[in-house]
Amino acid sequence: MTNLVVRGRTWKFGKNISTDLIMPGAILWGHVRGEGRKAAIMPNRPGWAASEVRPGDIIVADTNFGCGSSRPAPRILREELGVAAVVAESFSRLFQRNAVNIGFPVLICPGIVAAVEEGDEIEVNVDTGVVRNLTRGTEIRGEAYPPDSPPGQLLRMGGLRPFLERWLEEHPEVKAKREAARR
Amino acid sequence: MGMTIAEKILAKHAGVDSVKPGQYVWCKVDATSGHSLRALELLGVDRVWDPERVFIVDDHQAPPPTIEVANRMRETRRLVKKYGIKHYYEYGRGGILHQVFAERGMYAPGELIAQGDSHSTSGGVFNACVTNANMDAVHILAFGDLWFRVPESVRVVLNGTLPAWCVGKDVILKVASELGTDYGLYKSVEYVGPVAAQMTLAQRWTISNMGVEVGAKFALFEADAKTDAFLKDRVTRPYEHVTADPDAAYEAQYEFDLSTLTPMVARPGDPGNGVPVESVLTEHVKIDQAFLGSCTNARLEDLEVAARIIKGKQIHPDVRMLVSPSSQEVFGQALKAGYLEILADAGALVEHSTCGPCYGGHMGVLGDHEVCISSSNRNFQGRMGSPLAKVWLASPATVAASAIAGEIVDPRQYL
Secondary structure, three states: OOOOEEEEEEEEEOOOOEHHHHOOHHHHOOOOOOHHHHHHOOOOOOOHHHHHOOOOOEEEEOOOEOEOOOOOHHHHHHHHOOOOEEEEOOEOHHHHHHHHHOOOOEEEOOOHHHHOOOOOEEEEEOOOOEEEEOOOOEEEEOEOOOOOOHHHHHHHHOOHHHHHHHHHHOOHHHHHHHHHHHO | OEOOHHHHHHHHHHOOOOOOOOOEEEEEOOEEEOOOHHHHHHHOOOOOOOHHHEEEEOOOOOOOOOHHHHHHHHHHHHHHHHHOOOEEEOOOOOEOHHHHHHHOOOOOOOOEEEEOOHHHHHHHHHOOEEEEOOOOHHHHHHHOEEEEEOOOEEEEEEEOOOOOOOOHHHHHHHHHHHHOOOOOOOOEEEEEOHHHHHOOHHHHHHHHHOOHHHOOOEEEEOOOHHHHHHHOOOOOOOOOOOOOOOOEOOOEEEEEEOOOOOOEEEOOOOOOOEEEHHHHHHHOOEOOEEEEOOOOOOOHHHHHHHHHHHOOOOOOOOOEEEEOOOEHHHHHHHHHHOHHHHHHHOOOEEOOOOOOOOOOOOOOOEOOOOEEEEOOOOOOOOOOEOOOOEEEEEOHHHHHHHHHHOEOOOHHHHO
16 A cells, blocks of 8 residues: 655755656666765756755656656655655656556646745645645645546556556455566 | 547557546556566465566666565566567577567557556657556556546647757757656657658657656657558557547647758756757867767667768777677668668767666666767756766767767767
């Protein structure tokens, strides 16, 4: 299950933040390892990934966040940096779908850039689409995923893997074969 | 209410009469790529829904530069055998997936395909809905279907007559510079009008390829005799051209008069940073590398124009020129036509067909502060290597002319 309500401190990013910035080729292809990995993330903002962002923080971005290559950039944000959610004016389709597929909360929220100053504490509810600015006492509504839509289901279940696991529960013959193969 | 091309194709694959933008549908998919076979195996599924409709080629890192990559390719070959995948293309017989899969008959008008790699919008040139699927491809491999949100459609009308020495690359850099790199976000973009008809298939292909650079889910052209000529002998199954209904609903329509277009370059940082190359001449932008390659612009006519410009001249001594045809089939054609000989004689490095330099992976990664002019698709910070390097995007003609001059120049002065 994805945690549908998250609270955290915000970092703001501009328009067209590409996956070449979030997950540079050097990381994708293993040219940097260990501590060097974090330092390579977001070269447009030196020092941010290595020493500023903390687990539980939330990214607020302008339009077209995650544009470019379809590399698994949401995973980098969540697993390497501990980013809890991304709220953006808009996302690239590929980034958004990659995020939903791993149960990483991403919310489209027109007006978010004006509603949040960097460092504000916000609460993001991807179930209702409501973003509360706890620092300023304001509220703005983004585009919630309908609960019965495929992305709505995927996000609520925690991604494609649990989605497929459920399918396996409904198909015991395949599941039995898999368990036999694992023994 | 009539339907757009994407709405017709999605409705047909969902088994319904009509669909509307915003609706979620489960669709049968006609083909996919096999990048998720290992995930399928881990799930315990021991067959793919249709081994004839799964395509695999190793393009990003072949031949392997490291033992780790070599072992990953061994794993791919094992899975290909295990699942009986018919369309696997070993290096030497492959190339870049978007080109190779087309050459091997993966795409036909009216089809719906979701596959690995962001530049999958390339397939829209064949009047087919082709887009990217990453993890989702596991679902296709297992069941042959996938969910889609029916996109809003927008229309880009390319009016006028394309001037000599302007090609599809100049058109898309111009359109992206005016509309921004998100005019196609979540949408199906249809490119129509006299210039769409005038362009060669390869030029349209560049525009569909860069569909993802403007955010598009699909980047579609109508099919015509040029489409059919390419598909002849490659696609043997029956297909029908799909056109939009006259009363189809578009969220927006953008008109461009391209009769006065001049060669374009995109300044470093974003594909939407397009400006006429004339406007940067006084900056005398010195280049370290000129790259003619990638799924965007390394087809036969791209190599031909480069050879025509470079013939009898030498690559500037301070410049390395890399040439990587879009597939081994194109490599062979360019070899027989003499283009590769001309380029090699001029001092260019002719590589095999690879994605390597475009994504900063291998076969020509940029170092700190280096400047590259590239026929590829992306110039984001760090795209081709060092985050301190700078990448300019341009047509093959502009890349070739600049490689001789040592700085970014207007190709019209060299022809």
